[in-house]
Amino acid sequence: MGRAPCCDKANVKKGPWSPEEDRQLKEYIEKYGTGGNWIALPHKAGLNRCGKSCRLRWLNYLRPNIKHGDFTDDEDRTICNLYATIGSRWSIIASQLPGRTDNDIKNYWNTKLKKKLLGFPPSQRKTQQQLQKQQHQQHLFPYPLEICRTGSFSSPPSLEGVQNSQYLLNPMAATTFSSTLPQGSMHQSQVKDSSSLLMFGSEHSCSSSDGSCTQISYGSNVVVDYELCNGGQQMRSLESFLYEETQKLLLGDGEASLEYNIEEIKPLVGPNNWCNSLFGDDLSSATTKDISFKTTGKAMYYY
DNA sequence: AACATATGCAACCGCGATCTC
DNA sequence: AGAGATCGCGGTTGCATATGT
Known part of the structure; x- marks a missing residue:
């Protein structure tokens, strides 16, 4: 027997969150907290979303002090050091970088940092100047x-x-x-x-x-x-x-x-x-x- | 300008771990 | 003790956007 689904997948909204949904979720959590039960939270907050989806949205986007945007050299170094030491344990790595989420770091590693370290061209869109720099380094x-x-x-x-x-x-x-x-x-x-x-x-x-x-x-x-x-x-x-x-x-x-x-x-x-x-x-x-x-x-x- | 392709990232999915009854 | 419920994590996907041709 398989595990019962955490929500009625056929009847919950999926895909990108609207500003209104964000506002509802943020307001509810700021007022009542998560109550330690993400599955029940969307119903209480009046959201037609899966609890897991709410959790993800809160942790990766809505919670306070989330840092978005470019990673600093220091952050790069920390990610590389930790990755080389403990592997793809993104949550642990994220715990060492205040304001960064595991998802962010994972995306950053997979899309940019790994290629940078391997010396792969990050993109076909590279400028002539970048190409010259890479050739010099290689x-x-x-x-x-x-x-x-x-x-x-x-x-x-x-x-x-x-x-x-x-x-x-x-x-x-x-x-x-x-x-x-x-x-x-x-x-x-x-x-x-x-x-x-x-x-x-x-x-x-x-x-x-x-x-x-x-x-x-x-x-x-x-x-x-x-x-x-x-x-x-x-x-x-x-x-x-x-x-x-x-x-x-x-x-x-x-x-x-x-x-x-x-x-x-x-x-x-x-x-x-x-x-x-x-x-x-x-x-x-x-x-x-x-x-x-x-x-x-x-x-x-x-x- | 139009199309093709690559990129970035938010979100989803599945599964193991942990909790609760 | 064990079965179901929930959490949390890491891998993957899908889509909007940027860029190249």
Whole structure:
């Protein structure tokens, strides 16, 4: 037996909300609140709408302090950092961005940010100036890199820590994402603990025409230890690692990097691992996607 | 100017989680 | 304990608008 519908779908209005409906819903909620029952709310408010539709309209559009319009660079950075860390958990990401809704962020990611990070042309409508800029960046960064963090974790990173940390994302967007690092310096971190998420790199100024571009580069002496993913000591260059992981993650093939099931991963990540602190002790409740990125945040060594 | 196509975003849908009785 | 009701989330769709040809 299937679940009973939450409303009579044949007799409720669907589609865009009219200003009058908005006014009715807003007035009712401001006066009486939601009463913890969205299903009953539309009837009480005199609306011929499904409760779910009312909830969505309120949360995404009508409730106070909703921010509409362009996302700032800071917001971009936060979204990218969190997406790379926790995946498409839009409600969690939205909770870190006051005034933004999960729907907004999801739309923004799917329509703009993902393409921006992958270096895809955002549109056929691109101006000549934008095309030249993209070509310039592609010349500097032949493929996208993914998350690089300077510093090391002495304790598990919190969501806030992730949000504020100095992650460097796709150098296609280097002008946006690299500004938190001092230029001309080498950033290095030593791995103390294979469960730490740790990456590092060096950066130097490049000769971008407007002087605003910072190029991130990685020396060939940087290698990656696949301790968690491969259970061995297989080494790859950082560049190939980052490139492949980025492709998997951003092209929606994030699971590919996790070749082991939860039971195999558990003993590797250990009881004090930050993966546990983010998702609770019960890793069995985590989905493959939950931990696929964590386990690819594997230890790295600098020689 | 007309048509084709891409884009952005509001809204819908289905399903797992949680609550209530 | 378990069945139904509701919530909340993430994926997807549909349509108005913008832009290219």
